[in-house]
Amino acid sequence: MNRRAFLMTGGMVASTLPIAGCLGVNEPDLEVTQLVHPDPRMVSITESNRSVSGTIQNQVHSGNVTARLFWFLDESAPDPSSIEPQDNPDIEFDVARTWHFDRDERREESIHGEPPSEWVEYGMVPEAASYGATIRNNGESGEGEIKLTYPESDDESLEQPGEKVEYIASDDELTVMFDVTIATDVYYEITAKPN
Structure with a gap:
């Protein structure tokens, strides 16, 4: 059956x-x-010399978490986690990194990016990769x-x-x-x- x-x-x-x-x-x-x-959430995010650091809290289950780094070319660009970023010319994807997170683990990870010369803001979006x-x-x-x-x-x-x-x-x-x-x-x- x-x-x-x-x-x-x-x-x-x-x-x-x-x-x-x-x-x-x-x-x-x-x-x-x-x-x-996994169910990752971004707790905080900072940028220094093109290196973006984010504190990620994983909830629920252990597994891989991928974080994607975006550069915003306009302050009015929407949050990339709520749209398909490639559909918006004001959001430029840079790079992604993947790490393993245990259940309920919280830690800071960094991504070194290459921002466009005219960027005004940045964002890091975590998502389940397992x-x-x-x-x-x-x-x-x-x-x-x-x-x-x-x-x-x-x-x-x-x-x-x-x-x-x-x-x-x-x-x-x-x-x-x-x-x-x-x-x-x-x-x-x-x-x-x-x-």
């Missing part, structure tokens, strides 16, 4: 939770119980195949992280993460089945 449910995460990413069924003899019975990803799921094995111990896909999109530019094969003991849980950045308006699905 297959079942679908929708989950809204803190970043407004909607995803499906398929549950694998149709078991064979002595196979794992895998269930996706929870979708997980998405995954907690998989429960209600059956026999064994390997499971875990995939992250985009079932409602045919956009070939979306990152395809591939599949992972993991051993999961009977009556145990395992969290599997994929290093991928997903836009907040993209539906994604993580499935698990015996390998």
